[in-house]
Amino acid sequence: MRALTITTAGPGIADLGEPTGSGHELVVDGLLLGVCGTDRGLIARGPERPPAGQDFLVLGHESLGRVRTAPAGSRFKPGDLVTALVRRPDPVPCPACAAGQLDLCDNGQLVERGIRGQDGYGAERYLLDEQYAVGVNAGPDGLGLLGILIEPASIVAKAWERIDAFARRTTGRALIFGAGPIGLLAALLARHRGYDVHIVDQVDAGPKVDQCRALGATYHCGSDALTGSFDAIVECSGAFTAATVTLLSRGGAACYIAHAHDNAPDAGGRNDPVDTGDLSGILVGGNSAIFGIHSSGPEHFATAQSELEKADPRWLHGLITSTADLDDFNSALAIGPEVIKTVIRLDPDIRPDLSGFTSVPV
Numbered sequence: 001m002r003a004l005t006i007t008t009a010g011p012g013i014a015d016l017g018e019p020t021g022s023g024h025e026l027v028v029d030g031l032l033l034g035v036c037g038t039d040r041g042l043i044a045r046g047p048e049r050p051p052a053g054q055d056f057l058v059l060g061h062e063s064l065g066r067v068r069t070a071p072a073g074s075r076f077k078p079g080d081l082v083t084a085l086v087r088r089p090d091p092v093p094c095p096a097c098a099a100g101q102l103d104l105c106d107n108g109q110l111v112e113r114g115i116r117g118q119d120g121y122g123a124e125r126y127l128l129d130e131q132y133a134v135g136v137n138a139g140p141d142g143l144g145l146l147g148i149l150i151e152p153a154s155i156v157a158k159a160w161e162r163i164d165a166f167a168r169r170t171t172g173r174a175l176i177f178g179a180g181p182i183g184l185l186a187a188l189l190a191r192h193r194g195y196d197v198h199i200v201d202q203v204d205a206g207p208k209v210d211q212c213r214a215l216g217a218t219y220h221c222g223s224d225a226l227t228g229s230f231d232a233i234v235e236c237s238g239a240f241t242a243a244t245v246t247l248l249s250r251g252g253a254a255c256y257i258a259h260a261h262d263n264a265p266d267a268g269g270r271n272d273p274v275d276t277g278d279l280s281g282i283l284v285g286g287n288s289a290i291f292g293i294h295s296s297g298p299e300h301f302a303t304a305q306s307e308l309e310k311a312d313p314r315w316l317h318g319l320i321t322s323t324a325d326l327d328d329f330n331s332a333l334a335i336g337p338e339v340i341k342t343v344i345r346l347d348p349d350i351r352p353d354l355s356g357f358t359s360v361p362v
């Protein structure tokens with residue numbers, strides 16, 4: 001069984017043998033692995049906390065696999081498509097983990113498969129404790145292989161859950177910074193809510209712009225020409241500036257998803273500093289909210305799947321701008337204006353054409 005691993009020397013393919021567990025886990029054949037900025041950052045920096053006893057980490061947290069074997073009494077059966085939660089309870093439980101809210105863990109020892117402390121899903125075969133498995137509908141009205149988008153969509157599902165709770169208006173004008181996969185998925189959920197959606201990035205043409213327009217959103221190359229205020233702002237570009245909130249409407253909500261250090265290109269955020277008096281005026285005077293999110297929980301995976309099922313599968317497929325075989329993982333790590341989401345084929349029989357993404361070869 002081959003896997004995409006990282007060590008301090010960089011990424012590579014390792015033959016790790018077949019996984020052996022307690023017999024209580026699902027054995028999953030890896031089909032697809034999504035690549036994101038977190039993976040590129042891990043490759044650049046090396047594994048910060050490989051699993052105990054290892055000097056390498058199996059990469060990958062955006063997963064789609066097919067159940068190979070399931071233990072007796074499982075809610076899954078061989079052939080089922082699954083994606084999976086990323087977080088696991090940390091060894092020193094905190095109140096959030098004790099309540100099952102792993103995404104809100106406030107203990108620095110938390111474990112995330114493929115990121116820190118536990119091997120990820122970038123393998124031809126892996127074990128999965130079924131309490132962290134999420135079934136993907138492979139039927140005609142389901143996502144099938146597009147279920148590879150559920151994990152990134154779960155992040156924006158959490159963002160919108162909170163914006164919906166905070167914002168005075170549940171529709172109006174929405175502004176998204178960054179037209180990468182997270183920004184475009186945030187825009188999709190805004191459209192599902194009926195927002196007039198505006199998206200800012202730095203490119204002037206290409207698939208990011210095409211995807212914005214196909215969604216019926218207004219694309220802005222840089223933020224200089226933005227006018228008016230926005231009821232919801234989602235910052236997905238990594239160009240973190242507090243000044244973004246000066247664009248908030250009264251009663252609006254701004255959600256920061258991307259860390260400023262995530263290497264995302266500056267998508268045009270305004271760099272002028274905000275005076276604390278101004279900030280108080282915006283927040284208190286405007287009944288407005290600014291907040292950040294990180295990771296996602298099972299409820300967000302469920303919402304993500306139903307939101308993605310409402311979307312045009314051709315548009316979802318348009319987010320996947322390239323695919324690569326496991327052996328060719330280096331090409332999957334490239335970034336550029338033509339790249340939105342790259343997916344690695346863990347099973348070489350998974351083809352990247354649209355029909356291939358809507359039906360699962362058995």
Ligand SMILES: [Zn+2]
Pocket residue numbers: 089090092093094095096097098104105106107110
């Ligand atoms: Zn915790």
